[in-house]
Amino acid sequence: MLEIRNLNAGYGDMTVLKSISLSVTEGEVLSIAGNNGAGKSTLLKAISGIIRYSGSILFLDTELNGLKPHSIVEKGIVHVPEGRKIFPEMSVSENLKMGAFLNPRDYRRHLELAFSLFPRLAERRNQLGGTMSGGEQQILAIARGLMGNPKLLMLDEPSLGLSPLYTELVFKSIGEIKRSGVTVLLVEQNVCESLMASDRGYVMETGSIVLSGRGSELLENPLVKKAYLGI
Amino acid sequence: MLFFQSLISGILIGGVYALAAMGMSLVFGVMNISNFAHGELMMLGMYMAYYLFTLLNIDPFLSLLIIMPLTFVFGYVIEKTMIDRVMDHPSENQILLTVGFGLIMSNSALLAFTSDPKILTTSYSSSSIALPGGISVSIPMLLSFLVTCILTAALYLFLAKSRTGMALRATSQNREAAQLMGINVSRMSAIAFGTGTLLAASAGAMIAQTYYIDPFAGHIFLLKSFTICVLGGLGSVIGAGIGGIIIGLAEAMSSAYLSSDWKDVLVFILFLAILLLRPQGLFGKKGEQ
Numbered sequence: 001m002l003e004i005r006n007l008n009a010g011y012g013d014m015t016v017l018k019s020i021s022l023s024v025t026e027g028e029v030l031s032i033a034g035n036n037g038a039g040k041s042t043l044l045k046a047i048s049g050i051i052r053y054s055g056s057i058l059f060l061d062t063e064l065n066g067l068k069p070h071s072i073v074e075k076g077i078v079h080v081p082e083g084r085k086i087f088p089e090m091s092v093s094e095n096l097k098m099g100a101f102l103n104p105r106d107y108r109r110h111l112e113l114a115f116s117l118f119p120r121l122a123e124r125r126n127q128l129g130g131t132m133s134g135g136e137q138q139i140l141a142i143a144r145g146l147m148g149n150p151k152l153l154m155l156d157e158p159s160l161g162l163s164p165l166y167t168e169l170v171f172k173s174i175g176e177i178k179r180s181g182v183t184v185l186l187v188e189q190n191v192c193e194s195l196m197a198s199d200r201g202y203v204m205e206t207g208s209i210v211l212s213g214r215g216s217e218l219l220e221n222p223l224v225k226k227a228y229l230g231i
Numbered sequence: 232m233l234f235f236q237s238l239i240s241g242i243l244i245g246g247v248y249a250l251a252a253m254g255m256s257l258v259f260g261v262m263n264i265s266n267f268a269h270g271e272l273m274m275l276g277m278y279m280a281y282y283l284f285t286l287l288n289i290d291p292f293l294s295l296l297i298i299m300p301l302t303f304v305f306g307y308v309i310e311k312t313m314i315d316r317v318m319d320h321p322s323e324n325q326i327l328l329t330v331g332f333g334l335i336m337s338n339s340a341l342l343a344f345t346s347d348p349k350i351l352t353t354s355y356s357s358s359s360i361a362l363p364g365g366i367s368v369s370i371p372m373l374l375s376f377l378v379t380c381i382l383t384a385a386l387y388l389f390l391a392k393s394r395t396g397m398a399l400r401a402t403s404q405n406r407e408a409a410q411l412m413g414i415n416v417s418r419m420s421a422i423a424f425g426t427g428t429l430l431a432a433s434a435g436a437m438i439a440q441t442y443y444i445d446p447f448a449g450h451i452f453l454l455k456s457f458t459i460c461v462l463g464g465l466g467s468v469i470g471a472g473i474g475g476i477i478i479g480l481a482e483a484m485s486s487a488y489l490s491s492d493w494k495d496v497l498v499f500i501l502f503l504a505i506l507l508l509r510p511q512g513l514f515g516k517k518g519e520q
Binding site: 074098 | 398412413
């Protein structure tokens with residue numbers, strides 16, 4: 001579904017991603033694990049067209065390099081950014097409406113789906129986004145992403161800074177999103193939880209992919225155990 | 232009675248200030264750019280109203296129907312061809328660009344229209360309504376205020392309810408997230424700049440009967456709009472609306488009770504006091520740049 005070949009990217013003179021190649025298969029949950037600063041978020045920003053890069057990203061056989069972010073959303077890739085980035089002075093329903101910016105016709109149907117996934121948002125629909133707790137903002141950001149009817153949903157650090165209760169809710173929702181037919185690309189520092197929730201995974205270190213495999217295999221890998229799980 | 236007279240004149244002129252400042256605030260909110268050519272865009276509106284009246288005999292308030300679409304397109308094109316290029320550049324470059332663009336506009340006007348001040352006089356320019364107690368309300372100012380109220384309500388509805396208006400607000404609240412929703416933010420910038428231009432030019436057209444029209448007539452309004460935006464909180468359109476009325480009142484009161492020479496001094500004292508006491512403005516958020 002998504003095929004990345006030889007991707008290099010950075011900020012100014014600093015190289016962050018060094019010839020990354022990876023692929024995402026339709027229908028799977030793929031996670032990219034790694035420490036802070038490994039380049040995971042930069043990778044997602046390259047896919048969604050926010051930063052420039054060299055190399056090739058093919059999505060359903062279309063080259064994405066050179067496309068503007070809004071055209072990439074149109075192709076069916078929705079990126080839920082790190083730090084949630086909800087619209088603070090808009091209500092929950094307005095935030096969700098913005099998520100459905102490109103397909104306002106399906107707004108009602110997607111709204112029902114989002115509310116069934118996160119009933120909390122239905123209760124809070126008139127509250128301003130900026131006044132909600134971190135966990136509520138995170139589920140709002142995920143729901144807002146789903147409103148765009150993605151084929152591929154990219155989640156950047158969805159569990160960062162959340163209470164155990166919301167972390168569990170977020171990981172549970174990833175399973176349900178997968179069941180609804182959406183492919184998920186998950187970037188996480190929470191290596192253990194994310195690999196457990198995934199079909200396959202990659203491990204990134206300082207801008208390169210160092211390991212790849214099935215989620216369960218990676219959890220058993222001695223390197224992963226030592227470096228990330230502290231076992 | 233002096234008090235009520237000043238109160239009414241202050242609110243009426245404040246409404247027009249508010250209109251111009253809302254345009255500047257919208258541009259700042261969506262694009263994060265201070266438009267130093269804003270005064271020249273008002274000047275453009277003044278000349279357009281003047282020539283539409285003297286050449287084609289179109290009433291200045293009626294001519295808004297022509298001025299608004301034309302200046303929107305003008306602003307849209309200026310954003311697409313010039314300002315879009317500096318969007319990702321440091322703010323000094325953006326300031327140089329808008330200041331330079333303003334200089335080109337005012338000096339082009341100087342070449343085209345000379346520096347002789349023009350006066351737009353309609354049949355009702357100096358008429359007024361007499362209220363009990365010797366208070367008089369200028370008809371052109373009253374009309375400007377009413378039109379300002381209509382335009383403000385229209386702007387509010389546009390931003391609150393329409394799809395494009397909501398996308399403008401989303402872009403102003405978080406540009407990156409707006410992009411990730413599939414919003415074409417560079418198009419939003421052009422729409423914001425076009426709308427800002429339209430609002431500035433409309434304000435200019437409406438005060439064309441009250442002020443002398445010359446190529447540099449916009450300067451003082453640039454400073455006022457900027458003060459109002461800071462007072463209301465940069466990027467807050469509602470703040471700019473209320474800030475405009477406050478500045479109008481402050482000016483009218485200081486002219487009445489001190490002397491008209493003091494009115495600009497008072498405005499800038501107010502400006503400094505806000506920066507010292509509440510730098511985020513009345514409706515701004517703390518900690519924002």
